[in-house]
Amino acid sequence: MYDFNYRKATSADDAVKTVTSASEGKFMSGGMTLIPTLKQRLAKPSDVVDLATVPGLAGISVSGKMLVIGAMTRHAVVNGSADVKKAIPALAKLAGLIGDPQVRNRGTIGGSVANSDPAADYPAAVIGLGATIHTNKRTIAADSYFKGIFETALEAGELITKFEFPIPDRAGYMKFPNPASRYAVVGVFVAKTGGTVRVGVTGAGPCAFRVPEMEKALAANFAPAAVEAIKVSPNGLNSDIHASAEYRAHLVTVMAKRAVAEAAG
Amino acid sequence: MPTVTMTVNGKKMSAECENRTLLVQFLREKQGLTGTHVGCDTTQCGACVVHIDGLPVKSCTTLAVQNEGAKIVTIEGLAKDGKLHPMQEMFREHHALQCGFCTPGMVMAAIGIVDRHKGEPTLAEKTVRHELEGNFCRCTGYHNIVKAIMAAFPLMKG
Ligand SMILES: Cc1cc2nc3c(=O)[nH]c(=O)nc-3n(C[C@H](O)[C@H](O)[C@H](O)COP(=O)(O)OP(=O)(O)OC[C@H]3O[C@@H](n4cnc5c(N)ncnc54)[C@H](O)[C@@H]3O)c2cc1C
Numbered sequence: 020m021y022d023f024n025y026r027k028a029t030s031a032d033d034a035v036k037t038v039t040s041a042s043e044g045k046f047m048s049g050g051m052t053l054i055p056t057l058k059q060r061l062a063k064p065s066d067v068v069d070l071a072t073v074p075g076l077a078g079i080s081v082s083g084k085m086l087v088i089g090a091m092t093r094h095a096v097v098n099g100s101a102d103v104k105k106a107i108p109a110l111a112k113l114a115g116l117i118g119d120p121q122v123r124n125r126g127t128i129g130g131s132v133a134n135s136d137p138a139a140d141y142p143a144a145v146i147g148l149g150a151t152i153h154t155n156k157r158t159i160a161a162d163s164y165f166k167g168i169f170e171t172a173l174e175a176g177e178l179i180t181k182f183e184f185p186i187p188d189r190a191g192y193m194k195f196p197n198p199a200s201r202y203a204v205v206g207v208f209v210a211k212t213g214g215t216v217r218v219g220v221t222g223a224g225p226c227a228f229r230v231p232e233m234e235k236a237l238a239a240n241f242a243p244a245a246v247e248a249i250k251v252s253p254n255g256l257n258s259d260i261h262a263s264a265e266y267r268a269h270l271v272t273v274m275a276k277r278a279v280a281e282a283a284g
Numbered sequence: 285m286p287t288v289t290m291t292v293n294g295k296k297m298s299a300e301c302e303n304r305t306l307l308v309q310f311l312r313e314k315q316g317l318t319g320t321h322v323g324c325d326t327t328q329c330g331a332c333v334v335h336i337d338g339l340p341v342k343s344c345t346t347l348a349v350q351n352e353g354a355k356i357v358t359i360e361g362l363a364k365d366g367k368l369h370p371m372q373e374m375f376r377e378h379h380a381l382q383c384g385f386c387t388p389g390m391v392m393a394a395i396g397i398v399d400r401h402k403g404e405p406t407l408a409e410k411t412v413r414h415e416l417e418g419n420f421c422r423c424t425g426y427h428n429i430v431k432a433i434m435a436a437f438p439l440m441k442g
């Protein structure tokens with residue numbers, strides 16, 4: 020690891036200012052992705068700005084039909100939160116499937132969504148629930164946030180502060196985990212709100228995406244059978260030693276079916 | 285270089301270190317607490333697990349400077365007055381180690397498992413196996429580790 024300047028941010032403004040004025044500044048929340056990256060010398064930031072000391076960045080609240088989760092909220096906290104379990108149980112479950120207990124004690128929702136690893140779990144929920152991402156300067160709709168592999172709508176020095184998740188009538192999340200890392204080979208988040216259904220897929224492509232054909236079929240009939248015959252195209256999907264693009268395409272249908280069964284049950 | 289101060293096993297400890305110094309290096313190299321092991325250095329194996337403010341964390345993936353003012357407990361801090369912690373005692377009783385390399389992290393993670401489920405009447409074997417996700421053992425096949433944790437549960441519940 021190369022050395023860097025380190026600063027405990029005192030506020031969101033302070034964090035943004037430090038990162039933007041540095042020659043190469045980086046926010047750090049849980050460090051569960053950033054520190055391994057630094058160890059491998061895949062990044063060489065001049066300044067690392069710790070968000071753990073920023074007041075108000077962590078926390079969970081429910082306001083009306085919205086579940087609000089602060090960017091610094093750790094996976095273990097989301098997993099154990101009575102508010103999340105009541106409002107969107109599938110989201111609490113998702114958080115509990117990330118990595119292992121030690122990783123969940125550090126990793127945060129903001130870090131995960133900012134990073135947009137193609138195999139990360141939270142992006143499926145952000146897309147599947149149609150969340151709104153709040154930053155230090157604007158709000159971004161989930162549908163225009165994920166741009167590509169490790170690429171998002173965030174600008175340099177833009178800080179995620181919180182997420183607003185609309186509370187659905189029912190939702191389910193199923194993932195086919197990589198047996199070694201537990202990252203999603205494919206994960207599917209399904210949410211039904213009134214007559215509208217959203218299907219968010221992670222792991223399969225360069226970043227999380229929706230499957231409109233499944234959404235339409237599920238809006239007409241919210242049952243596993245409705246998606247059984249719907250296949251996504253393997254074109255452009257990820258292919259690696261863990262799974263070919265064809266296998267991932269197959270898994271999207273299987274995980275979608277199971278997620279619907281979970282949501283319906 | 286910054287000076288970092290934390291409370292380790294009940295004692296205040298300070299040392300100068302670089303910003304890039306990992307907590308595990310701070311403990312092993314600055315404080316001589318070599319009970320915490322480094323198995324992989326890639327956040328996978330769990331040999332380096334310590335408790336930070338009561339929660340098990342992989343000390344190879346947090347910076348010493350992040351932990352300014354924190355309360356750290358390592359494997360060396362578990363035994364009290366020459367008496368092993370119940371989890372250590374059960375690891376011994378159930379032969380839950382062979383080479384012993386994974387053991388310090390395993391014991392710290394195991395205490396974390398019991399802490400998380402203390403309020404429940406029983407601890408399921410499935411839960412223990414699932415929550416050992418982040419700890420690798422290359423010797424025992426996990427079986428006796430799981431037995432030791434199951435046996436420590438009622439003792440730690442008190
Ligand atoms: C062994 C292991 C297993 C894992 N398994 C899984 C898994 O199964 N599923 C899964 O989804 N993830 C998994 N992860 C990743 C884990 O969830 C990370 O916690 C997460 O990806 C990054 O979150 P973090 O808070 O640690 O972010 P950090 O590592 O601190 O930061 C990650 C990146 O995001 C930026 N950033 C951080 N916070 C913000 C913010 N508020 N605004 C803007 N940018 C920000 C940082 O600058 C950095 O570039 C695993 C990690 C490990 C080490």
Ligand code: FES
Pocket residue numbers: 321322323324325326327328329330331332333342343344345
């Ligand atoms: S040394 Fe920290 S997880 Fe392996």
Ligand code: FES
Pocket residue numbers: 380381382383384385386387420421422423424
């Ligand atoms: S006892 Fe040898 S690695 Fe676990």
